[in-house]
Amino acid sequence: MSIAEAGEFGLIGRIISRLGSGPATLLGPGDDAAVVRAADGRVVASTDVLVEGRHFRRDWCGPADIGHRAAAANLADIVAMGATPTALLVALCVPTGTDPTWVEGLADGLSDEAGLVGASVVGGDMSASPTLTIAVTALGDLGGAAPVRRDGAQPGDILALSGRIGYAAAGLTVLSRGFRTPKLLVEAYRRPAVRYAAGPEAARLGATSMIDVSDGLLQDLGHVATASVVGIDVHSDAFDVPDQMRDAANALGVDPYQWILAGGDDHPLAATFPPGVSLPEGWQVIGAVHDGTGVTVDRKPWTGGGLGWDHFR
Template sequence: MSIAESGEFGLIGRIVSRLDSGTATILGPGDDAAVVRAADGRVVASTDVLVEGRHFRRDWCGPIDVGHRAAAANLADIAAMGATPTALLVALCVPPTLDSAWAEGLADGLTAEAALCGAAVVGGDTSSSPTLTIAVTALGDLGGREPVRRNGAQPGDILALSGRIGYAAAGYTILSRGFRTPKMLVEAYRRPEIRYAAGPEAARLGATSMIDVSDGLLQDVGHLSTASLVGIDIRTAAFDMPDQMRDTATALGLDPYQWVLAGGDDHPLAATFPAGTRLPADWREIGSVHDGSGVTVDRKPWSGPLGWDHFKVN
């Protein structure tokens, strides 16, 4: 059944029936607005838009995968502030000819990704559109902590990363070349794996700055550098690169560090910590902060791409 056949309220009913409630949800879908607990007294909020053909392709990703990707892009931003995600609001603009089952799969993916960090989809909106577009707003709770901003890095700090990097970019390249293997890299593009708990953990450890690496490590760490008025150096030797990534890069005649340093969509968290901080196992030191400006790689300027720009031809 197409969405045009089921109608707007039929579509909404199908989606709502697939949603779960999170622990912060007082009132979910069904009224003019949702009610979500904010025990801290402050609400962390972030929003992101995914447009078909720009951020995802339905011949590359199934609807459940797209749901995971759409939720993850926002939930990671909440974690990067040192907060715990609590709720998602989703606006869905779809062609009337789209199969209702696709929208249901999207709802399943959104729900499943939100559940990974205890959040839930609590409301949203639908509209007809010639271009499939998914707009997600995420809410979070600081739990009594101060937000970890981008502007607190200090010379002498260490730079650390939590989560995998370069995998999704490698998967994107593989798919764009018409291949479907190695499966590990393709699946990394289709469905990110994010350590949401690492954000609040970093805040408790005294992180001085933090960011979600969504558009490329060099570009996003560059935001920390600019906001904090410091220089940051990244060490390539700090990264564990799987054999599949090295072998794929060799087969395609590419430098795998372009994926690691400039690739997006993995959504790891990058943070700076005071020197001497004992990092948990899910964080690894990848660089250092110093007086100056800009981001270098192994103490040298990087001449390759920096990352994703929505308004350039990528």
Template sequence: MSIPEGGEFGLIGRIVSRLGSGPATILGPGDDAAIVRAPDGRVVASTDVLVDGRHFRRDWCGPEDIGHRAAAANLADIAAMGAVPTALLVALCVPPGVDTEWIESLADGLSAEAAVVGASVVGGDTSSSPTLTIAVTALGDLGGAAPVRRDGAQPGDILALSGRIGYAAAGLTVLSRGFRTPKKLVEAYRRPEIRYAAGPEAAALGATSMIDISDGLLQDLGHIASSSLVAIDIDPEAFDVPAQMRDAAKALGVDPYQWVLAGGDDHPLAATFPPEVSLPPEWQVIGTVHDGSGVTVDRKPWSGGLGWDHFR
């Protein structure tokens, strides 16, 4: 069915019928506003916009994949503060020619990714637009803990990463060259796999700073370095670059470390910790914090790209 047949409210009804309800939801979609529990008394909030042709392509990703990606980008930001995500609000701008089945699958992806962390889509808005645009706002709860900000890194801290990195960037390169394999890399781009629990885990371990790596490791760590007034050095030998990624890089004429150090969309969490902290195996030490400024690789400036910039 095309959208004009059901109209805006028919479309909203079909979307809402596919959404679950998380434990933090008191009142979900259907009223002027949703009501979400905030037992901590503070609400962590983040928002992100995905634009067709800029952040995703419908010939590269199915609607359910795009829903997962849109939710994940926001849920990871909540986790990076040391919080647990509780709810999502979604605004959807749809061009002519997109049918309701496509949008229902998008809603399925949004709902499924939110459910990974026990959250749900509690409301939003729809509009017509020349360009398909998805705007998501995520809410979260700190559970009584202090937020982990970007400005707390100290010289002597260790830098650790939780989650895979470089996979999505490699998948994007593969797709942009007209290929669909290796499947593991392509699927990493289409649908990120994120350790959301790593955020509260890092906070409990005493993380001094933390960030979601969405635009590239070097670029995002630069935010911690500048906010904390420190220098960060990355050890390239700390990364286990899998054979599939190395093979794809060789075939495409790309340095795989460009994907690892400057690629986005995997959304691992990077955090700094006091050196005496014993980290669980899900956290991999990848560098150190020093006096100074900026981010280096093996104590030298990186000569390649730094990461994604929406206006570059």
């Protein structure tokens, strides 16, 4: 059976039956709009879109993997503000010949990833399209705290990272060269492992700025440097290159630091903190903030390749 045979409302029914309900959901899918609790009185919102052939390939990732990726890209943005995710809205544009079970797998991935933070898919829309496209909007709650923005870094702050980095970019390179191993790297590309709790944790610790590293560490830190009108220096010796990444880099003729410093899709959180802050386990100091502009590596401009992903490049 194809989606065309199942019909729009038959497909919607199959998707809704697979979705859970988070504690912030007062009214979920099935009405004209959802109702989501916003006890704080403010709602944090973010949107991301994934287009087949540009952001994912179905021969590289299963439907649940793609659902996890789509949800994680948005949930990471919410926690990077110091907020707790509450709900997802999903718009799906899909070719009519697609098997409905593929869409069910996608829904499972979206729902399972949202469930990691107690959120749920509360609604969305769908349309026929020659190109498979997934647009996700995430909502979040600040719990009475101020949002952690990009423009608060100060000279003298330390720069720290929470979460793995370079793994997904390495996995993408491996897949693009026609390989399926090392599994560690390939699976990192297929499903991000985001430390969601680190966002609100950083806010409680007094983070002066924070960002979800989705497009490349150097490029995304550039946004923080520009917004805060400061310079940021990254210390290359702060990063350990795991054996499987180093072996893959040697086999493929790639500098592993290109994956670490300029690769995306792992979604670690980078944050700046006042000097003297004691960081808990899961955070690693990787640099410092200083007077100046732009981002450097070991106090020098990065010359190892591009700085990160650009949708129009």
